[in-house]
Each structure stands twice: as C-alpha cells, then as structure tokens.
Amino acid sequence: MRAKRKKLIYNAVTFGLVIAAxxxxxxxxxTGQMTRSLRNQLIPICCWIVMAVSLNLVVGISGELSLGHAxxxxxxxxxxxxxxxxxxxxxxxxxxxxxxxxxxxxxGLLAGVAGVLIGIPVLRLKGxxxxxxxxxFGEIIRNVMDCVYVSVEGQGLYFGFLNxxxxxxxxxxxxxxxxxxxxxxxxxxxxxxxxxxxxxxLNLINSRSGRAIMAIRDARIAAESVGINITxxxxxxxxxxxxxxxxxxxxxxxxxxxxxxxxFKFDQSINVLVFVVLGGIxxxxxxxxxxxxxxxxxxxxxxxxxxxxxVYAVLLIVIMLTTNNPTIRTFLDRLIxxxxxxxxxxxxxxxxxxxxGDAQ
Amino acid sequence: MSEQVKxxxxxxxxxxxxxxxxxxxxxxxEIPVLETRHLGIEFGGLKxxxxxxxxxxxxxxxxxxxxxxAGKTTVxxxxxxxxxxxTGAVLINGKDLHGMSIVQASKLGIARTxxxxxxxxxxxxxxxxxxxxxxxxxxxxxxxxxxxxxxWKQEKRQHEKAMELLDIFGMQxxxxxxxxxxxxxVQRRLEIVRALATDPKLLLLDxxxxxxxxxxxxxxxxxxxxxxxRFQIAILLIEHDMSxxxxxxxxxxxxxxxxxxxxxxxDEIQANPVVIEAYLGKKKEAAK
Numbered sequence: 001m002r003a004k005r006k007k008l009i010y011n012a013v014t015f016g017l018v019i020a021a022x023x024x025x026x027x028x029x030x031t032g033q034m035t036r037s038l039r040n041q042l043i044p045i046c047c048w049i050v051m052a053v054s055l056n057l058v059v060g061i062s063g064e065l066s067l068g069h070a071x072x073x074x075x076x077x078x079x080x081x082x083x084x085x086x087x088x089x090x091x092x093x094x095x096x097x098x099x100x101x102x103x104x105x106x107x108g109l110l111a112g113v114a115g116v117l118i119g120i121p122v123l124r125l126k127g128x129x130x131x132x133x134x135x136x137f138g139e140i141i142r143n144v145m146d147c148v149y150v151s152v153e154g155q156g157l158y159f160g161f162l163n164x165x166x167x168x169x170x171x172x173x174x175x176x177x178x179x180x181x182x183x184x185x186x187x188x189x190x191x192x193x194x195x196x197x198x199x200x201x202l203n204l205i206n207s208r209s210g211r212a213i214m215a216i217r218d219a220r221i222a223a224e225s226v227g228i229n230i231t232x233x234x235x236x237x238x239x240x241x242x243x244x245x246x247x248x249x250x251x252x253x254x255x256x257x258x259x260x261x262x263x264f265k266f267d268q269s270i271n272v273l274v275f276v277v278l279g280g281i282x283x284x285x286x287x288x289x290x291x292x293x294x295x296x297x298x299x300x301x302x303x304x305x306x307x308x309x310x311v312y313a314v315l316l317i318v319i320m321l322t323t324n325n326p327t328i329r330t331f332l333d334r335l336i337x338x339x340x341x342x343x344x345x346x347x348x349x350x351x352x353x354x355x356x357g358d359a360q
Numbered sequence: 361m362s363e364q365v366k367x368x369x370x371x372x373x374x375x376x377x378x379x380x381x382x383x384x385x386x387x388x389x390e391i392p393v394l395e396t397r398h399l400g401i402e403f404g405g406l407k408x409x410x411x412x413x414x415x416x417x418x419x420x421x422x423x424x425x426x427x428x429x430a431g432k433t434t435v436x437x438x439x440x441x442x443x444x445x446x447t448g449a450v451l452i453n454g455k456d457l458h459g460m461s462i463v464q465a466s467k468l469g470i471a472r473t474x475x476x477x478x479x480x481x482x483x484x485x486x487x488x489x490x491x492x493x494x495x496x497x498x499x500x501x502x503x504x505x506x507x508x509x510x511x512w513k514q515e516k517r518q519h520e521k522a523m524e525l526l527d528i529f530g531m532q533x534x535x536x537x538x539x540x541x542x543x544x545x546v547q548r549r550l551e552i553v554r555a556l557a558t559d560p561k562l563l564l565l566d567x568x569x570x571x572x573x574x575x576x577x578x579x580x581x582x583x584x585x586x587x588x589x590r591f592q593i594a595i596l597l598i599e600h601d602m603s604x605x606x607x608x609x610x611x612x613x614x615x616x617x618x619x620x621x622x623x624x625x626x627d628e629i630q631a632n633p634v635v636i637e638a639y640l641g642k643k644k645e646a647a648k
Contacts, residue, residue, distance in 0.1 A: 003484050003486075003536040004536075199505070200505050203504060203505045203506075203507060204501070204504060204505055207499075207501070207503075207504025207505070207511065207515075208490075208494065208497075208498065208499060208504060208514070208518075209500075209501040209504055210504070211483070211487055211490060211491050211494075212491065212494055214480065214482075214483065215480050215483075215491045215494075218479075218480040218481060218482055218483065219478040219479065219480055219481075221442070221462075221474075221478060222474065222478035222479070222480070222554075223480075223491070224462040224463060224466075225440060225462060225466060225471070225472055225555075226466060226471070226491060226492050226494060226495075226554065226555070226557070226558050227463050227466035227467055227494055227495040227558055228463065228491070228494050229463050230463075236501060
C-alpha cells in the first residue's frame, strides 16, 4: 500500500499545483495584476508544458531519446491553422471554442499519423541511432512544411507542393508560412490541454500498457521473454507522445497571427528536452515546473539585452548543478522534513484509531 | 536434502521411448512438453550447439549441465527464440517453434530466468509480477487511460493473482519493495515468480543457485519441487551446483563443446566415465 499511496500523493500534488497555478493566474488577470508580457506568455507556457510532458513519455517512461519532437508540434500547428481557417472560410463557423477544439483534434490526429509513419522505420533503432534519425525526421518535417501551399475556395481545400498557383485564399504560403491567422487560442484551452496530458500520462503509467512500456525500458530482453510485444508498446508511447505534441502545436499555432515553419527548428526540440532533463527524466511534475520556469525565464531576462541568452545559459547550468548537489539536496530535504513528519503522524494516528489502539 | 525432494527422485523410474529419448515413467503417455531434434546453431562457422536432442516429459524436472562454455545458455536462447537455430527444430507440446518470435514462444508456454538477474529493478516486487501477468490478465490502453470499469476489475484481478503467487513463495510482505533493493537470493526468487506468472508449461532456470549459500540452495530445491507439484509443469535448469542438480533433477543431460555427451538419471550420470572425463580431464597413465 505504501508505494500506492506515494503515487497517489504524487498525482494529487501534480494536479493540485497545476490547478492552483491556473486559478492564481486567472485571479491576477481579472484584477489586472499580471504584466502584459507575462499574460502573452501564458498560452505558450501551456504549450511547452504539454510538449515537455509528452516528450517525457518517450524519454523518461519509454527510455528512448527522441530529438524530433518539434517536428510533431509543427505538423499539429499547421494542421490546426488550416482546419481553423477552412472551417471559418468554408462553413462560416463563428463558434471559436468549437473551432479550436476541432483544430486541436485534427492537429493531434495528423501528428499521430506522422508519428506512426516515422515510428515504423525509426523504432527499429535504439539509443544514439534513434536520436540521430528522429533529429533528421524533425528537420525533414520542417523542410516539407516550407514547400506546402494550402488554399481554400468555397468548401474545398486545395493543396500544392512547391506550387503556389492555387485558387482562393492561401492559408499556408510555403516558406512564408501561415499569415492572417485568426488568433483563437485561449488560456483556458491551454489549461484543459495540460490536464488532459497529465491524465493520459499519469493514468498510463499506472496501467498494464504503461508497465509494459517501463518494463521494456528497464530490461528489454526480460520484457520480451514474459511476452510483451516490444514494437507495439514502443510505438504506443511514441505515437501517444506525437498526438499530444500535435495538439499543443495546434494551440500554439492559433495563438499567433503569423507562423513560419522555421519556428520549429531543431533547437526547439532540444529546448523541450532541456525541460525534461531539468525536471528529472521520468518525472512528470518536474517537467511541468521546468517548462514553466524556463519559458518565463528568458522573458524576465529581457533587461540584459543582448546578453540575455548568455545569462539564461549560465542560470541553466547553475540550476542543473545545484539541484544535483548532495549538500543542497540534504538541506532541502531537511526543510521539507517537518511537513512530511506532520503527515506521517497524522497517518499513524489514523491507523491507531482504525486498529483500536492495538498497534501500540 | 529435504525428505520431500528425495521422495520425488526415488519414485521416478526412467523408461525408454521410441525416439531413444528418456522421460519419467509417469509422463510417458503424455505429449512431451519439449522436444528438440538435431538442434544446432553456428556463429560464423563455430558450432556453438550441434545435433542437440532432448525430450522433457510433461512434469519432469530436468537438468542441463556441462563445463563452462559448453553451450548451455545458448540452448536456452535457442529454446526461447532469442536465437534462430541454423539446423533442427524445437517442439513445444508438439508445436514447432520455427519462425516464431520470443513473444510467440512465451505465449506457447516457455518462461525463463536469466543467468545474470534481469528484473525491472526500478519497479516494485508486485509490479514485476504484474508484468509477468501481462498476457494473462488483459485490458487495453484506453480502459487504462480513461479508467473504465474494466480497468478496475482487471487491476483487482492482477493484484489478487500477483499476491497469490508471491504468497506461495512467502514474499507477500515484500510486495511494495523496490525489486532492485532486495537481497540477491530474493531477487532470484522473484525472477522465478515473474516467470511463473506467465503461466508456462516449461520453466527454464539459468543457474538459479548461483551466488546462494547452502541454506538458500536447500530452500531453492524445495521451491523447485513445490513449483512442479503445484503447477504441474516441467522445469529445465542449468546449474553448476551438483548437490542441487543431483538432488532435484530426474533426467540429466550433459553438454560439452555444444554436443550432448550423456543423458540419464543422476546415478547414471555420476557413474559415467565420459562425464567424469569432461569435468576432470583424462586420467594420465604417468600419474600412477
């Protein structure tokens, strides 16, 4: 029961923190205490949290290093933009919420399809080779996106590859990306997406499929010998992760009026990986906190002007070093200890009550 | 040696069957759980295992022994489809394993433990056994994520079954421990429990007594006999500890340089000059 309770507490803390943060943000927005620059950051923060949580499924839970995560995000982003634009232009769908939901669903779906297509060849590899190939696929997606033209006329969508002579209004304009996108992303949608991502990941970990995925990570041959289909479960983790990245991408894309494919370069994949590593590989709550902190940080460092990224890098190194320093860790543990003891005492008291005081 | 184990061996009479293989008398009318025919594998011209013929009765406890490098673990890897044999065939309950994957072989009823323990060491003891139950108690990914009624029902069944298995080996109190932190002997036992969770017909144990003290080995012997009696399955074990092999195994097969050099009961093997030569070397005339 002890292990089970620990997991329950971990999940409760994760959800509690996210919900509390959302409520605080909402309160600050309504009272006007939030600065404009931070308010503009809210939706991207949600997107990066979902990206970090979903990459954590591949890197932390499934144990594969994937460096092409931004690729799935871009698939989702451009799909979302196209679907949203198409629904608006072809069907005059004015309902923003419904359009956003459909756009995100489509973004997730297409990113999932991309995940399957890429997963089939890529998941034959492991370790460094997998990392290299996913990196390449991420770049391929970005370059393909540079050549895609999509336009809408009447109720029809027109696709062109390296061919911009399409009828109607252009939704995607090749290397110029998407222009004139109606911004329909909302903070609430971002919050709901985070909750969905957390539910999927945390429930998956504590289920048969999740245990199979972790078994493959810990001892591949042993997992196979007890009858776990390695390909199926690696694929499951990879595609689930891609779907969530696609949904986050759709939200991200619909938060800007213009979007170009070069926004999803290789360094974005690395960025997401940094969130995961800083949060502690396999630690979902850590990924959420790290993604938030590291998205806000560069904005707060704007005062440093051109030295911004330098300071960011130094801070990142300092954080990584201090959180791994045993002295500091024991110091932090000692700080938390009284709180933990409080809980333990309570539990012991409850136990005593249940057993009628026999435990003494 | 415990009385129980002794009784098993004493009561077993080995009888010849038409294929010149030997199985316990009580299993003679049943389809043998394992049959290998001229099994062999080459690694770049080196014949690691050659013309390996072995038949194991439905409830036999069999031993596979031989000097280091004789190819014993290679045989296990052939039986579990880690390697595809270059020649010959493996039949499990009369079904040919040709072209099957490790997973398919596991579904047919082969389970194994490893020479160097391979537990899921970041997970708890119970989770390890639950993973063993992967193909026994099923539900799909969506029931898991959405926590549908099926999830709760099957999780409960998994928990009960896992605890039942752990209970048999006196490990129910360790269910919540992280498996990597357990003592060596307990880890070995857990590996056996995990293998048993897959509901095998044939259990392969690769050096189960390695690193154990005599007391633990004694306990292991009792457990091996217990497994056979309770689950009515066959067990094939590789072991260097002769007290265990001679104590618990009914049929013994001796391997040297990838070839079977002797087969028989414990007493026959102990008296076999070829086996003695393989282990101790040839008697030199000059030594007189």
